[in-house]
Amino acid sequence: MPPKRTTVRDLRRQNRSTLLSMLFFEGPLSRHELGARTGLSAATVSNVTGELVEDGLVVEAGSVGSDGGRPRVLLRVNPGFGHVIGVDVGETGIKVELFDLGMTQVAAVEHAMSPADPGAVARLIAAGVAEVAAGVPVSSVLGVGVGVPGTVEQGASAIVHARTLGWDGVPLEEMVRAAGVFGVPLHVENGAKTQGQAEMWFGAGRGARHVVVALVGSGVGAAVVTEGSVYRGATSSAGEWGHTTIVYGGRACRCGSSGCLEAYVGADGILARYQEVGAAFGGGDEQSGVDALIRAAGSSEAAARVLEETAGYLGAGIANLVNLFNPERIVLGGWAGLALGERYFEEIVAATRVHSLRHPYEQTSIALGQLGPDAVAVGAATLPVAALLDRAADPRKPSSHADIA
Amino acid sequence: MPPKRTTVRDLRRQNRSTLLSMLFFEGPLSRHELGARTGLSAATVSNVTGELVEDGLVVEAGSVGSDGGRPRVLLRVNPGFGHVIGVDVGETGIKVELFDLGMTQVAAVEHAMSPADPGAVARLIAAGVAEVAAGVPVSSVLGVGVGVPGTVEQGASAIVHARTLGWDGVPLEEMVRAAGVFGVPLHVENGAKTQGQAEMWFGAGRGARHVVVALVGSGVGAAVVTEGSVYRGATSSAGEWGHTTIVYGGRACRCGSSGCLEAYVGADGILARYQEVGAAFGGGDEQSGVDALIRAAGSSEAAARVLEETAGYLGAGIANLVNLFNPERIVLGGWAGLALGERYFEEIVAATRVHSLRHPYEQTSIALGQLGPDAVAVGAATLPVAALLDRAADPRKPSSHADIA
DNA sequence: CAAGTTAGTTCGCGACTTAAAATTAGACTA
DNA sequence: TAGTCTAATTTTAAGTCGCGAACTAACTTG
Structure with a gap:
C-alpha cells in the first residue's frame, strides 16, 4: 500500500x-x-x-x-516553451526527431544500422539526440522518448527484452545516459505502445477513452488504452497480442511457442503460408512481398485464398481483444495491417463479428490507423509531453531560496 | 471530456x-x-x-x-454501523446473504428456481432481501449487490445480457426496484466479477494490485483486476475470456462461434470431448460428471488423456491472459477450475509457461482460488461496501437544513 | 455617446492540511 | 505517593485553495 x-x-x-x-x-x-x-x-x-x-x-x-x-x-x-525528442529504434536503423511543444517537427535525422549490438544503439541514440538538438538551447529540451521493438520493464531504470534483436535484459536507459544523454528526462517504451499513443493523440483514436490499437507488421502487437491512458500491467509488458495462442497446436512461431497469432498474420506468417500453398516467391523484403501478394490476389486464386484466410485469423484475433477489453474502438495499424485493411476491411470486420460476443462487438467500431509506422517517433516524443501535462510543469521555480541555505 | x-x-x-x-x-x-x-x-x-x-x-x-x-x-x-446484502443469481436458484460491515454473515436464505423468467427472479430477489433484512432496522441496510451470470451493461440502470439464461437486454435493476427494493443503493454486476472481487478482498488475491481471476465452471470467465480495481472496459463487459478463440475453426461453442476456450475447458466441453473419445457417460449433472472423470483418470487412459489435453488448453488460455494483461498473479477458481487445478496444477502451469512469453510469465505467479463458487454472494456484498469506502460515507448528514426550505 | 453585453479580475470567506506547541495517559522511580 | 519520562493525541496558528459576488474591461448597438 x-x-x-x-x-x-x-x-x-x-x-x-x-x-x-x-x-x-x-x-x-x-x-x-x-x-x-x-x-x-x-x-x-x-x-x-x-x-x-x-x-x-x-x-x-x-x-x-x-x-x-x-x-x-x-x-x-506555447509551442516555443520547449522541445521534445522522439527516437524510433527500428529493426534496420534508428530515427531521431525533434518537435516543439506544438508537436511540429523541427529537425530529424536517420541512421541505418543493425541493432544487434545494444551498445552501438545507445551510442547512436545519444549522437542523434545531440545532432538534432544542436539548433536549440540545451535547457529547452524537456525530455527524450525512445520507442523500441520489444518489451520494456519499467523500474528504477528501463530494461529492454527484445527477442528479435537478440536483446535480453538490456539496461538501455542507463546505457543511453552513459552515452551522453543526461540531465534530461528519458522515457523508454515499447514501440507498439508509442505508436498507439500517437494514434490516440493525433490519429484514429482521438476522442475515445477505451481503445485497442492493433498493429500488424513483421511483428504483431497491440497498445491497449483504457480510461485514456496506455495499459501497462504489473511490469508494463501488457499487450503482447502477437504471441497469444489462436490455433492451439498450430504453426510454430519464432517465439518458440506454436499457434501464435503472429505466426498467421505477421508478414512472415502470411508469406510462409502462401509459399506452402505452392506459390514460390522471389527474394525481396517482407514488405514488398506482402504488397506483391496483395496485387496478385486479383488474378491468383491461391493468393486470394491466403489473404482471405489471413483476414479470418486477424478478425478472430481482434475479436479476442473485443471480448477481453470491451473497447469502444479498435484501430488497425502497422504497415501490413493497413495494407490488408485497405483491401480486406469487410472480411476482417466480418470475422471479428463472428468470433466476438454480440454485446461487446456492438459497442465497438473498427477503424484503420491514420498514421503509418512513422508514428513511432512522434509517439515516443509524446512521452515527455505527457509527463509535462501530468505534472503540469512543477508549479513555481524549484526551490529558489534553497541555494542560500 | x-x-x-x-x-x-x-x-x-x-x-x-x-x-x-x-x-x-x-x-x-x-x-x-x-x-x-x-x-x-x-x-x-x-x-x-x-x-x-x-x-x-x-x-x-x-x-x-x-x-x-x-x-x-x-x-x-464499526461492524455494527450497517449491513450489506449480497445476492447470487445462479443457474439453479438464488442465494441472498446479509453481512455486517465486518463482513460477518448474519443471515442467509436460498431459493431454488429456474431463472428463465427475469420477472420471477426479480421478485424472488426482492423477497429474499426482505426476509434476510427482517432482523435489522431498515435504515441499517447500506446497499444490495447482485451477481448475475451474464454480461451487465452499466448505465443509468443496469441491463443484463445472459445468453445461457435466455436474457437479452433485461433491465434487472429497474425490475428489482419495482419488485420492492427501493431507497437503497442497488449494484448489479457480472458474477465472475463479484467472485473475483471476493478473491481480491478475502482470498488468493489479497495484497496484489494486478490480478486475473480465471473462473472455470460450466461457463468460463475472468475478472481482471488492474491497479487494485476490477477492469470494466467501455461498457463494463470486459473479461469475456470464455469466448476467446483458442482453436481457430475448432469445436462449435454454444455462443454460436467456434473454437472458443469454453468449448474446450468448460465443463460441457470437457465431458463432450470425453464422450467423443468413445467413453459413454451415465446421466448426472455436469459437476458430478467432471468429478467422476477426474476419478476415472487413475485407471482410464482415455480419461487421463482428455484431462491432460484440458490442462493444455487451459494453460494456453491462461497464457493469453498473461501476455495481454501482464498480471502479477493469476488465481484459478470456479468449481471445475479448482477440481482440475488440484489434480493437474503442474500440467496447467507447464502449458502456461510454454504458451506465454518468458518475460511476462516470469512476473506472474499462479495460485488456486481460496473461496470456491460460494463467493459470488460475498463478492456481490462487497459492491456496496466498496461504494461506501470510496465515498467514505458522505461527510456530515445529507442536507440537514434542506427540509426547512 | 449612453446603454447593453460578455469576458476576465479581485476580494473575502469557508474548508483544508500542516507544523509546532500543548495536553494526555500510562510506566517507572525514588 | 508524588515526580519524571516517553510517546500518542489534540489544539492552535498559519498558509493554501477554490468559490461566489462584486467589480472592471472591452466591445457592439442604436
Missing part, C-alpha cells in the same frame, strides 16, 4: 494539469470556455492560467469577438 | 476514504500508525478520525501499551 495522502497543494497541481491538458488537446480556448469545460470557477481559471502564462507555458493567441461584449482572449500552449 | 475540477472539498473526501479503507483492510490501527502509513499528518488523522468516530463509522477497539508512553488507542471500522 503506497502512502496515499492528498495535500491542499495537490489541488493546484491537479487543476493546472487539467487546464494545461485541455489547452494542449482542444486547441486555443478562452478562459471563459475553459471554465465551462472543466467545471472550474472563472476565478480559479483566471488565477491558474495567470500562473501558466507567467511560467511561459501558455501564451495568448489573439481574440475573437463575441456579439456585443468584451472579446475573448484565446489561450494556447 | 468529462468536467474535471478538483475542489478543496474533494480533499477531505479523499482523505476520509483513504483512512477508512485502510482501517477496513488493515485491521485495527492506532491514529499514530494511520498517520505513518498514509503519510497524513497526525493532526489531520486526528481530525478526520474524530469525524469518522462521531459519524459512527469507526469505533475504538482497546489500546496497546508502547514502552513507556501514552498507549495507542486502536481504531477499527
Whole structure:
C-alpha cells in the first residue's frame, strides 16, 4: 500500500494539469470556455492560467469577438516553451526527431544500422539526440522518448527484452545516459505502445477513452488504452497480442511457442503460408512481398485464398481483444495491417463479428490507423509531453531560496 | 471530456476514504500508525478520525501499551454501523446473504428456481432481501449487490445480457426496484466479477494490485483486476475470456462461434470431448460428471488423456491472459477450475509457461482460488461496501437544513 | 455617446492540511 | 505517593485553495 495522502497543494497541481491538458488537446480556448469545460470557477481559471502564462507555458493567441461584449482572449500552449525528442529504434536503423511543444517537427535525422549490438544503439541514440538538438538551447529540451521493438520493464531504470534483436535484459536507459544523454528526462517504451499513443493523440483514436490499437507488421502487437491512458500491467509488458495462442497446436512461431497469432498474420506468417500453398516467391523484403501478394490476389486464386484466410485469423484475433477489453474502438495499424485493411476491411470486420460476443462487438467500431509506422517517433516524443501535462510543469521555480541555505 | 475540477472539498473526501479503507483492510490501527502509513499528518488523522468516530463509522477497539508512553488507542471500522446484502443469481436458484460491515454473515436464505423468467427472479430477489433484512432496522441496510451470470451493461440502470439464461437486454435493476427494493443503493454486476472481487478482498488475491481471476465452471470467465480495481472496459463487459478463440475453426461453442476456450475447458466441453473419445457417460449433472472423470483418470487412459489435453488448453488460455494483461498473479477458481487445478496444477502451469512469453510469465505467479463458487454472494456484498469506502460515507448528514426550505 | 453585453479580475470567506506547541495517559522511580 | 519520562493525541496558528459576488474591461448597438 503506497502512502496515499492528498495535500491542499495537490489541488493546484491537479487543476493546472487539467487546464494545461485541455489547452494542449482542444486547441486555443478562452478562459471563459475553459471554465465551462472543466467545471472550474472563472476565478480559479483566471488565477491558474495567470500562473501558466507567467511560467511561459501558455501564451495568448489573439481574440475573437463575441456579439456585443468584451472579446475573448484565446489561450494556447506555447509551442516555443520547449522541445521534445522522439527516437524510433527500428529493426534496420534508428530515427531521431525533434518537435516543439506544438508537436511540429523541427529537425530529424536517420541512421541505418543493425541493432544487434545494444551498445552501438545507445551510442547512436545519444549522437542523434545531440545532432538534432544542436539548433536549440540545451535547457529547452524537456525530455527524450525512445520507442523500441520489444518489451520494456519499467523500474528504477528501463530494461529492454527484445527477442528479435537478440536483446535480453538490456539496461538501455542507463546505457543511453552513459552515452551522453543526461540531465534530461528519458522515457523508454515499447514501440507498439508509442505508436498507439500517437494514434490516440493525433490519429484514429482521438476522442475515445477505451481503445485497442492493433498493429500488424513483421511483428504483431497491440497498445491497449483504457480510461485514456496506455495499459501497462504489473511490469508494463501488457499487450503482447502477437504471441497469444489462436490455433492451439498450430504453426510454430519464432517465439518458440506454436499457434501464435503472429505466426498467421505477421508478414512472415502470411508469406510462409502462401509459399506452402505452392506459390514460390522471389527474394525481396517482407514488405514488398506482402504488397506483391496483395496485387496478385486479383488474378491468383491461391493468393486470394491466403489473404482471405489471413483476414479470418486477424478478425478472430481482434475479436479476442473485443471480448477481453470491451473497447469502444479498435484501430488497425502497422504497415501490413493497413495494407490488408485497405483491401480486406469487410472480411476482417466480418470475422471479428463472428468470433466476438454480440454485446461487446456492438459497442465497438473498427477503424484503420491514420498514421503509418512513422508514428513511432512522434509517439515516443509524446512521452515527455505527457509527463509535462501530468505534472503540469512543477508549479513555481524549484526551490529558489534553497541555494542560500 | 468529462468536467474535471478538483475542489478543496474533494480533499477531505479523499482523505476520509483513504483512512477508512485502510482501517477496513488493515485491521485495527492506532491514529499514530494511520498517520505513518498514509503519510497524513497526525493532526489531520486526528481530525478526520474524530469525524469518522462521531459519524459512527469507526469505533475504538482497546489500546496497546508502547514502552513507556501514552498507549495507542486502536481504531477499527464499526461492524455494527450497517449491513450489506449480497445476492447470487445462479443457474439453479438464488442465494441472498446479509453481512455486517465486518463482513460477518448474519443471515442467509436460498431459493431454488429456474431463472428463465427475469420477472420471477426479480421478485424472488426482492423477497429474499426482505426476509434476510427482517432482523435489522431498515435504515441499517447500506446497499444490495447482485451477481448475475451474464454480461451487465452499466448505465443509468443496469441491463443484463445472459445468453445461457435466455436474457437479452433485461433491465434487472429497474425490475428489482419495482419488485420492492427501493431507497437503497442497488449494484448489479457480472458474477465472475463479484467472485473475483471476493478473491481480491478475502482470498488468493489479497495484497496484489494486478490480478486475473480465471473462473472455470460450466461457463468460463475472468475478472481482471488492474491497479487494485476490477477492469470494466467501455461498457463494463470486459473479461469475456470464455469466448476467446483458442482453436481457430475448432469445436462449435454454444455462443454460436467456434473454437472458443469454453468449448474446450468448460465443463460441457470437457465431458463432450470425453464422450467423443468413445467413453459413454451415465446421466448426472455436469459437476458430478467432471468429478467422476477426474476419478476415472487413475485407471482410464482415455480419461487421463482428455484431462491432460484440458490442462493444455487451459494453460494456453491462461497464457493469453498473461501476455495481454501482464498480471502479477493469476488465481484459478470456479468449481471445475479448482477440481482440475488440484489434480493437474503442474500440467496447467507447464502449458502456461510454454504458451506465454518468458518475460511476462516470469512476473506472474499462479495460485488456486481460496473461496470456491460460494463467493459470488460475498463478492456481490462487497459492491456496496466498496461504494461506501470510496465515498467514505458522505461527510456530515445529507442536507440537514434542506427540509426547512 | 449612453446603454447593453460578455469576458476576465479581485476580494473575502469557508474548508483544508500542516507544523509546532500543548495536553494526555500510562510506566517507572525514588 | 508524588515526580519524571516517553510517546500518542489534540489544539492552535498559519498558509493554501477554490468559490461566489462584486467589480472592471472591452466591445457592439442604436
